[in-house]
Amino acid sequence: MKNMVRTALIILMLFGCALFAFANGESETQQGSSKAGPVTIHLWYGAAVTEAGPPPADWEALKIIKDKLNIDLRLTALPSNNEDQDVKINTAAAANALPDLFMVRREVWTNLIKQGLIAPVDQLYALMPTRTQTHYDEDSRAFTMVNGKSYGLADPGSIAKNEGLLIRKDWLTKLGLKVPTTTDELFEVMKAFTFKDPDGNGKDDTYGYGAFIEINNYEEGLGRRFDPIFGAFGVAGTWNMTKANAGLNIHKPEYYDALAYVKRMVDEKVIDPNWVSYKKDDFRAAWKQGRFGIMREQNAAYAAESNYAPFDKNFPYGEWIVIDPPKGPKGKQSVGVYTQGYRIYAVSAKAAKAGKGPAIAKLLEWMASDEGYYLLGWGKEGVNFVFDANGVPTVKGLPDESKGFSKPEMQPITQLRNMVFYNGDIELKSRYPTYKTATSGKTMSALTVLRDMQKRPWTPAIGSDTLPNPSADLKRFYEQGIIEFVIGARPLTKENWSAWLSEFDKLGGTEWEKAGVAQAAASGYLK
Secondary structure, eight states: OHHHHHHHHHHHHHHHHHHHHHHTTOOTTTTTOSTTOOEEEEEEEOOSSGGGOOOOTTOHHHHHHHHHHOEEEEEEEOOSSHHHHHHHHHHHHHTTOOOSEEEEOHHHHHHHHHTTOBOOOGGGGGGOHHHHHHHOOHHHHHHTEETTEEOSEEEEOSOOSOEEEEEEHHHHHHHTOOOOOBHHHHHHHHHHHHHSOTTOSSSSOOEEEOOOOBOOTTSOTTBGGGHHHHHHTTOOSSEEOSTTTOEEGGGSHHHHHHHHHHHHHHHTTOBOGGGGTOOHHHHHHHHHTTOEEEEEEEHHHHHSHHHHHHHHHHOTTOOEEEEOOOBOTTSOOOSOEEOOOEEEEEEBHHHHHTTOHHHHHHHHHHHTSHHHHHHHHHOSBTTTBEEOTTSOEESTTOSOGGGOTTSGGGGGGGTTGGGTOOSOHHHHHHHSOOEEOTTTOOEEOHHHHHHHHHTSOOEEOTTGGGSOOOOHHHHHHHHHHHHHHHHTSSOOOHHHHHHHHHHHIIIIIHHHHHHHHHHHHHTTOOO
16 A cells, blocks of 8 residues: 555656646756757757768768767758858748758848747856867857847858068078068168079079969958058058048058058169069969069968979979068068868757757767767768877778768768868868978978968957948049059159048948948948
């Protein structure tokens, strides 16, 4: 009898607990507890290779995630083009059916925040220390900051700060010169490189500086190749992205000073005169032929094996080195402006309300572990890849190379690699291997050069590449006018410059600046 009473009481207690949990909407699954089985997480991801298809149903990663993390991961690939992605996400948002974790473009993401459909993720960073360290640096977190809260997890995309100011070290040595550290010293070196026969061939065929016009919408009128000059005056790039001085750099007094410096380079003939007509290929052929001794160049375009080979053949004793950009009159310096492409992954407000945040953090932290990083990035060790002597995944030496991660039929197992890659050394060593040059036997690495370039002074301009473009007429007036001043087609005087700026503003410059600053402020880009 006592046993029957005790059993009845236990049943009543359990029933009461279940009623309480149901009434408060707190199922064990919602709380992420392992007692009631795995937490289901719906993930909409951007596929690494959209035409390759999703991971197989028996994918080993799904089993590990369920067994080790107690997470039932449900995967859905987003459409390959932006328009269809936006439609899919907006349709789900309208039905209040957004997945727990999903990749989203910034334009759509901004609207979802306004609708209250995306949750802040500030508390998740501490729950995934490894991933936060490798994926979410200060710029990344600032990219998703709205009104003081982080509303998304921004994974790095393209490689930032991958260019640098280079100088011919062998020319410096030949002429007994030191590495220039100021704009004044830089000019003296440019003159020596132009007029003192640094290559010793007895010909008047060298110049101090080399460049060509390469302009994006966030790089000022002469483009990135001149940014180390404009950076010395504090006006690198089209936009100033600071709260205190937001606006077009062309309106800053220092811009005139930077322009005057470049004009002096042209007037005193210390810049390769072909810079106005050079295209990218012409410019790169010119430095490989020894035309000039100072330039801003991209890490792989300079140091990758196939790109460096012609210079090595022509000048086996030649040597370029990366240097700090020169300091200007007020001590400012910058290689130039940089932006960073990010893939935003957002947590839906619905998932946060259901208590899935900690489980999402656990999943992402596992992706940043060695197990998750290599499994999602390259596949299974010994089957899809092996480590080479430098610890880099490779398919060489696999028992069955047809199962190598690089084979088209194996691509479904690495469809989530964009969620684990962060431009780390392992990934980049595969892209930029160390090698010995064929002629001189120098040891070279585009990765070593990249890391050197990235540690130099740069000007952050995150989001500047998303700001409005000027009208076609204004853009033409802007860029043509700057060149005309530099080459002397328009006399560069304070009076002429002020008159030109007034005309620029009348053509729409003022409206362009106002629209850009307003958008930058609304998007949280101004720092």
